[in-house]
Amino acid sequence: xxxxxxxxxxxxxxxxxxxxxxxxxxxxxxxxxxxxxxxxxxxxxxxxxxxxxxxxxxxxxxxxxxxxxxxxxxxxxxxxxxxxxxxxxxxxxxxxxxxxxxxxxxxxxxxxxxxxxxxxxxxxxxxxxxxxxxxxxxxxxxxxxxxxxxxxxxxxxxxxxxxxxxxxxxxxxxxxxxxxxxxxxxxxxxxxxxxxxxxxxxxxxxxxxxxxxxxxxxxxxxxxxxxxxxxxxxxxxxxxxxxxxxxxxxxxxxxxxxxxxxxxxxxxx
Numbered sequence: 083x084x085x086x087x088x089x090x091x092x093x094x095x096x097x098x099x100x101x102x103x104x105x106x107x108x109x110x111x112x113x114x115x116x117x118x119x120x121x122x123x124x125x126x127x128x129x130x131x132x133x134x135x136x137x138x139x140x141x142x143x144x145x146x147x148x149x150x151x152x153x154x155x156x157x158x159x160x161x162x163x164x165x166x167x168x169x170x171x172x173x174x175x176x177x178x179x180x181x182x183x184x185x186x187x188x189x190x191x192x193x194x195x196x197x198x199x200x201x202x203x204x205x206x207x208x209x210x211x212x213x214x215x216x217x218x219x220x221x222x223x224x225x226x227x228x229x230x231x232x233x234x235x236x237x238x239x240x241x242x243x244x245x246x247x248x249x250x251x252x253x254x255x256x257x258x259x260x261x262x263x264x265x266x267x268x269x270x271x272x273x274x275x276x277x278x279x280x281x282x283x284x285x286x287x288x289x290x291x292x293x294x295x296x297x298x299x300x301x302x303x304x305x306x307x308x309x310x311x312x313x314x315x316x317x318x319x320x321x322x323x324x325x326x327x328x329x330x331x332x333x334x335x336x337x338x339x340x341x342x343x344x345x346x347x348x349x350x351x
Contacts, residue, residue, distance in 0.1 A: 084139065086168050087306060088112035088161065088207070090148065090200070091175025093120040096220075096275055099299040100172065104306075105131055109139040112161065112168070114175065116147050148175050148199040149191050151350070158206035168210040170306040171268075172218045173200035173252070179241045188236045196248035197233075201255050201343075202350050208267065215268030217256075218305045223277045223322055225250035225330040230345055251342060253318060253329045258339035260316030269315035272329065273305050276321040297321070 087104055091097040093115035104111045105128040113128070115121040121143045131138035144160060146153040161168070177195045185191050189198070204217055211217075226246035229237065233251065253272045260270040275298030301321045305311050311319075320327040332338050 084109055085170060085307065086110045086112065086165065087170040087172065088114065088144075088168055089172040089174050089302075090114040090203070093117060093124050096279060096295050096298040096302065097172075097174040098124065099295045100174065100302050102128065102131070103296075103299055103303060105138045105141060106133050107139065107303075108133065110142070111139055112142045112144065112165075114144045114146060114157065116145070118145050121145055148195045149177075149185050151187075151194070151199065151202060154199045154202050155206065158203055161207060162210060165210060167212070168207060168215065170216045170218065171204060171207055171211070172220075172302055172306060173204065174220050174302070175200070176220060176249075178245045183238070183244070184236055190233070190236055190239060190244050190248075192239075192241075192244035192248045193233050193251065196245070197251040197255070198346065198350070200252060201346050204259070205350075211268045213266050213268065216306055216311065217259075217268050217270045218302060219252050219256045219270070219272045220249075220302075221253045221256075221272040221274050221318065221329065222246070222249040223274050223320070225253065225333070227330070227332055228254065228342065230342060234345060234349060250330050250332060253333040254339040254342045255346060257316050257333050257336075258343040261336055261339070263315060269311075271305055271311060271314045271316070272318045272333075273301055274318070274320045274322060275299075275301055 087109050092101040092113035101113050125141050125143045128141045144157050146157040224246040228247045228251045256270045256272040279295050279298045317326050318329040
């Protein structure tokens with residue numbers, strides 16, 4: 083069955099491969115990117131795909147800089163205006179290293195892109211989703227205890243520390259929303275797509291070529307569409323060991339997760 087699927091960070095890495103595979107399967111793919119040129123190129127590429135002699139799925143594109151919460155809100159408004167429903171949201175976009183670590187608002191850019199923006203986008207798109215929908219969040223094997231006050235105050239952090247805290251934070255808010263899931267809300271699941279895949283992020287961070295990106299894309303598509311994830315609300319899938327597993331213990335602490343969400347709500351409101 084054809085689904086409407088939004089994937090952020092679709093112009094590079096795992097996001098690009100995932101968007102391509104979803105289009106080849108005939109789905110309506112909503113692609114997000116920061117660069118207008120890259121988005122236009124990808125949209126044309128996906129629209130030119132054919133499968134068994136037939137055109138692949140339809141494509142819509144949305145430009146936004148996820149380091150700017152105002153861009154996230156504007157993109158969500160555009161999507162709400164153009165669509166009556168979304169089946170799957172894949173919060174894939176992420177950042178590890180950047181020359182400028184602080185946003186104009188005084189937050190660490192890794193937290194804004196990896197944690198705040200996907201949370202805001204998810205909340206703003208919930209009216210388009212229902213109980214059969216899915217929110218798939220990109221976590222990581224790198225997870226470190228979140229200094230919530232540091233997260234909110236923009237404390238200076240190394241790339242590794244900021245990334246690991248931001249990835250635990252997205253896992254924690256995934257579980258918080260899952261624990262409060264309403265009768266007509268989508269399920270929420272977090273995914274470690276596999277460590278050291280061959281993305282631009284891995285190449286910049288570790289100087290290695292990395293593994294086949296299709297391994298990461300495959301698990302994202304399974305999480306988005308397969309029956310395997312029908313009862314996965316609030317679960318964490320670790321693709322390094324290729325099964326559901328426990329994330330960092332803080333993500334299993336409901337009070338810590340709800341407290342983190344309360345701080346996010348205060349920040350974003």
